[in-house]
Amino acid sequence: MVDERIGSLVDAGARPIVIGGDHSISLPILRALARRHGPLGLVQFDAHIDTWDEYFGGKYFHGTPFRRAIEEGLIDPKRFIQVGIRGPMYGEDDFDFHREHGITMLDIEQVKARGVGWAIGEVHRIAAGHAYMTFDIDSVDPAFAPGTGTPEVGGLTSHEAQRLVRGLAGLSLVGGDIVEVAPPFDGPGQITALLAANLMFEFLCAMATTGTR
Numbered sequence: 001m002v003d004e005r006i007g008s009l010v011d012a013g014a015r016p017i018v019i020g021g022d023h024s025i026s027l028p029i030l031r032a033l034a035r036r037h038g039p040l041g042l043v044q045f046d047a048h049i050d051t052w053d054e055y056f057g058g059k060y061f062h063g064t065p066f067r068r069a070i071e072e073g074l075i076d077p078k079r080f081i082q083v084g085i086r087g088p089m090y091g092e093d094d095f096d097f098h099r100e101h102g103i104t105m106l107d108i109e110q111v112k113a114r115g116v117g118w119a120i121g122e123v124h125r126i127a128a129g130h131a132y133m134t135f136d137i138d139s140v141d142p143a144f145a146p147g148t149g150t151p152e153v154g155g156l157t158s159h160e161a162q163r164l165v166r167g168l169a170g171l172s173l174v175g176g177d178i179v180e181v182a183p184p185f186d187g188p189g190q191i192t193a194l195l196a197a198n199l200m201f202e203f204l205c206a207m208a209t210t211g212t213r
């Protein structure tokens, strides 16, 4: 359903910006885009890796979309970079899949210690070529974005998030999404929704720097 709808937009020459909803929505979008462009680079801003195999016996869940996307050949794992990852983790083998496939992960400690400029450089180095952005709002600290289902303390500030998305300018972006915004959990002034809307604007501006379709 999502796959078909996005496919018809892509066929019309548009580049989708999608707002979620939980992170499982990225998978059908990637199916539609990979059909047109082939395997894509992926820039994922997230507190969680979302490359787990299954939850409660289910293969399709908001913690599994990017493992499925690699299995289906929608993204090139060597051009896949995750930014802002932090704990808690389930166990030692959480990163086996990363090692096996050559996925790059910048955890929050690296981003804070080495800086946003460095992280942007790594993103451009890894995700060169046609690329998709997925921004999970839980990559941002709950002090700035409380309105999400799985908040994790010690995340990006609003300003770091803005700079990171702005830093995508120049990449060959074919589309993107901002997900996991949950209005019922939002704080005073709808600060999460306000940030998500501004990040969408930043992403639109970054996409406008390239003519990629």
Ligand SMILES: [Mn+2]
Pocket (backbone or CB within 6 Å): 023, 046, 047, 048, 050, 062, 136, 180
């Ligand atoms: Mn996520």
